[in-house]
Amino acid sequence: MKRVALITGITGQDGSYLTEFLLEKDYEVHGISPCTSHGFFNHDSTIHFADLADGTNLREIVDSVKPDEVYHLGAQSHVKLSFELPVRTADVTGVGTTRILNAIHEHQQHTGRQVRFYQASSSEMYGKIVESPQTETTPFHPRSPYACAKVYAYWQTINYREAYGMFACNGILFNHESPRRGQAFVTRKITQAAARIKLGLQKELRLGNLDAKRDWGFAGDYVEAMWLMLQHSEPDDYVIASGETHSVREFLDEVFGHLDLDWQDYVVVDPEFFRPSEVDHLHGDFGKARRVLGWEPKVSFRELAQIMTDHDLVAAKKEKVLADHGVE
Numbered sequence: 001m002k003r004v005a006l007i008t009g010i011t012g013q014d015g016s017y018l019t020e021f022l023l024e025k026d027y028e029v030h031g032i033s034p035c036t037s038h039g040f041f042n043h044d045s046t047i048h049f050a051d052l053a054d055g056t057n058l059r060e061i062v063d064s065v066k067p068d069e070v071y072h073l074g075a076q077s078h079v080k081l082s083f084e085l086p087v088r089t090a091d092v093t094g095v096g097t098t099r100i101l102n103a104i105h106e107h108q109q110h111t112g113r114q115v116r117f118y119q120a121s122s123s124e125m126y127g128k129i130v131e132s133p134q135t136e137t138t139p140f141h142p143r144s145p146y147a148c149a150k151v152y153a154y155w156q157t158i159n160y161r162e163a164y165g166m167f168a169c170n171g172i173l174f175n176h177e178s179p180r181r182g183q184a185f186v187t188r189k190i191t192q193a194a195a196r197i198k199l200g201l202q203k204e205l206r207l208g209n210l211d212a213k214r215d216w217g218f219a220g221d222y223v224e225a226m227w228l229m230l231q232h233s234e235p236d237d238y239v240i241a242s243g244e245t246h247s248v249r250e251f252l253d254e255v256f257g258h259l260d261l262d263w264q265d266y267v268v269v270d271p272e273f274f275r276p277s278e279v280d281h282l283h284g285d286f287g288k289a290r291r292v293l294g295w296e297p298k299v300s301f302r303e304l305a306q307i308m309t310d311h312d313l314v315a316a317k318k319e320k321v322l323a324d325h326g327v328e
């Protein structure tokens with residue numbers, strides 16, 4: 001019998017890598033998505049349409065799919081946007097987790113089945129950090145409506161574990177990027193712009209806080225950690241990180257340097273891209289994940305910047321051919 005996985009947010013960056021990872025392991029993969037219009041869709045998986053902010057058919061989906069494992073990745077995940085949409089973010093990213101946890105709990109009670117649950121918790125929860133590097137025991141100090149919603153969802157996951165004995169885990173993932181990263185996040189915004197600048201398709205790049213430091217890893221490495229958490233004998237919470245911290249400036253150095261360009265010739269600092277409150281410095285300690293799960297990252301910071309830049313250079317070359325032929 002194939003094992004069955006259900007992934008919320010299946011068409012996002014992590015959902016698409018996790019789908020490929022689980023299909024390789026011969027899982028039957030189902031996903032929940034609010035719409036068909038964007039994102040990555042794998043034809044070897046099955047999509048069910050539901051909105052985490054509504055939740056009316058989540059229980060029906062869980063009852064019909066009968067998953068062995070649920071990976072809850074769906075969220076309003078853009079930190080800056082969460083300042084403009086605080087209530088929507090609380091509803092989707094925060095209460096959305098309760099909706100899916102409750103659907104699983106009712107399904108378990110009704111059928112006697114056991115379902116393992118993964119919650120996509122975030123390093124943004126550390127916010128105004130109280131120690132560095134951050135571990136599973138570092139206190140949270142969220143600095144955005146997004147981070148507040150994630151803290152709520154983190155505790156709700158632990159609450160379902162403690163109250164009902166649910167096999168529920170939090171993966172506290174630090175920033176993880178790839179060529180599939182959305183274009184509104186800083187790494188992809190930079191690699192895409194640098195490639196377009198290299199080919200004369202763009203003249204400048206407008207960014208916000210260049211001093212922010214993040215612990216950036218490769219999304220493809222991080223989905224393996226999600227799976228490992230659900231294969232362990234006990235449910236628990238784990239930091240997943242690269243163990244290195246770099247500033248936005250250093251990411252610019254890597255990307256523009258890879259293209260033999262100097263970013264200072266093109267980058268314009270624009271107040272539009274600053275946040276009302278910023279997370280200045282994140283640096284994760286993944287020692288527990290290494291010790292207990294045997295997990296460690298494979299792609300380095302430099303490799304990550306180069307993989308993303310090379311991908312966007314290929315895309316920019318295609319765009320340039322079309323532009324040269326007058327096709328928009």
Ligand code: F7E
Pocket residue numbers: 077078079080121122123124173174175176184185186187189206207208209210212213214248273274275278279
């Ligand atoms: O910003 C600075 C910005 O939007 C990184 C999400 O996946 O990871 C992500 O959250 C840093 C911030 O990611 C621009 O101020 C400067 O300090 O790429 P980001 P994030 O906010 O760290 C965590 C783990 C999540 O859970 C989230 O869902 O870069 N920055 N200039 C900029 N950021 C953006 N987006 N755009 C700029 O122009």
